[in-house]
Amino acid sequence: AQKVTQAQTEISVVEKEDVTLDCVYETRDTTYYLFWYKQPPSGELVFLIRRNSFDEQNEISGRYSWNFQKSTSSFNFTITASQVVDSAVYFCALSEASAGGTSYGKLTFGQGTILTVHP
């Protein structure tokens, strides 16, 4: 069975600090997909990134960066120079791949990390 663990329940930082959100996953599949979603106080879920299991290249998008390490089954998310608008619940998720190698989209979510950025 697949499992996603976000050990940090809550993180509190002051604006402009860097913060890393941890995600550790378990799967027996050799092909799988990892995702991060953001849930701001308004409640909707916003897609941030998808990474497949064959691509261990780190990715940077503005102040966001992701570090995928298969050896430790981790997919960590770093926000550089955090801002108040980054305050949200962040979810890491995992999905299996079909025989054709594409994601089924049946996501297994972690419990989420509540990030609070203080001014």
Next chain:
Amino acid sequence: NAGVTQTPKFRILKIGQSMTLQCTQDMNHNYMYWYRQDPGMGLKLIYYSVGAGITDKGEVPNGYNVSRSTTEDFPLRLELAAPSQTSVYFCASEGLENEQYFGPGTRLTVT
């Protein structure tokens, strides 16, 4: 595009009542999903559909039913509501890069 829309936004049900949560997407996506989110928890998959006329169970399907008669609509039916079904329900559809677009959610309370 409106994206994924859900109605109602809030609902209070009495134990044993039934209701249908509506979900519509206008992006012509084949894959659609229903999740529930309990307080302080991640989302759990209830049902999913890979196209009109095709549905399948997710992780927590008991007490729910779905149908998919069109590409756009994916309603979730609760029969005989129970307090354990108090939750926030999210509908989602899947884009070409496997990203899921979520609706705003329906907050359901069963008392």
